[in-house]
Amino acid sequence: MFYGLDDDYCRLCKSLDGSIFHIICQCPRFAQTEYRRRHDRIARNLHWALCKKYGFLVAKRPSEHFGARTIANGKVRLLWDSQLDIVGRTSANKPDISIFEDNSITLIDVTIPGDPKVLQKEQEKIEKYREISEELADYWHRPVKFIPITIGALGTVTPNYDRYFNELDDFSSIHNRICMELRYQMS
Numbered sequence: 001m002f003y004g005l006d007d008d009y010c011r012l013c014k015s016l017d018g019s020i021f022h023i024i025c026q027c028p029r030f031a032q033t034e035y036r037r038r039h040d041r042i043a044r045n046l047h048w049a050l051c052k053k054y055g056f057l058v059a060k061r062p063s064e065h066f067g068a069r070t071i072a073n074g075k076v077r078l079l080w081d082s083q084l085d086i087v088g089r090t091s092a093n094k095p096d097i098s099i100f101e102d103n104s105i106t107l108i109d110v111t112i113p114g115d116p117k118v119l120q121k122e123q124e125k126i127e128k129y130r131e132i133s134e135e136l137a138d139y140w141h142r143p144v145k146f147i148p149i150t151i152g153a154l155g156t157v158t159p160n161y162d163r164y165f166n167e168l169d170d171f172s173s174i175h176n177r178i179c180m181e182l183r184y185q186m187s
């Protein structure tokens with residue numbers, strides 16, 4: 001992914017920012033391709049692990065997993081990359097994964113910013129999802145938890161990362177897979 005890198009400018013989009021962070025996460029030429037694929041691979045790992053956790057049949061490896069838009073059983077309804085619309089409300093958002101359980105709702109959104117911005121992006125996501133979380137709680141009469149999974153393109157995480165991950169139970173193996181996905185992008 002490092003072709004086109006120059007000290008002074010990006011040869012792909014002609015931006016005057018030729019920094020490594022421009023290339024690995026800010027160049028508009030990659031926004032809908034490389035960055036999107038990287039984001040989706042990481043979100044897919046999480047979705048795969050959640051499907052397993054809730055007893056859905058899954059592919060042997062996350063790389064073979066293609067998340068169904070909606071999947072449900074008696075315990076839970078899992079939404080993948082789905083718009084959350086509430087009748088009569090204006091706020092709408094589209095978390096990567098939404099988990100509807102009888103006594104709670106959990107929203108998960110994955111962001112892969114430039115490493116110096118992980119904390120800032122995590123806060124922005126929390127703000128972005130505050131309103132929809134309150135609306136959902138009001139509408140469904142159950143607590144709503146938002147979990148931002150924010151990982152720098154070079155692997156930096158915030159001090160809150162472990163706590164958020166632990167809220168998804170023991171996902172240490174998934175964290176390892178995510179690190180592998182980030183390494184894969186560098187090859």
Ligand SMILES: [Zn+2]
Binds near residue numbers: 011027
């Ligand atoms: Zn560029």
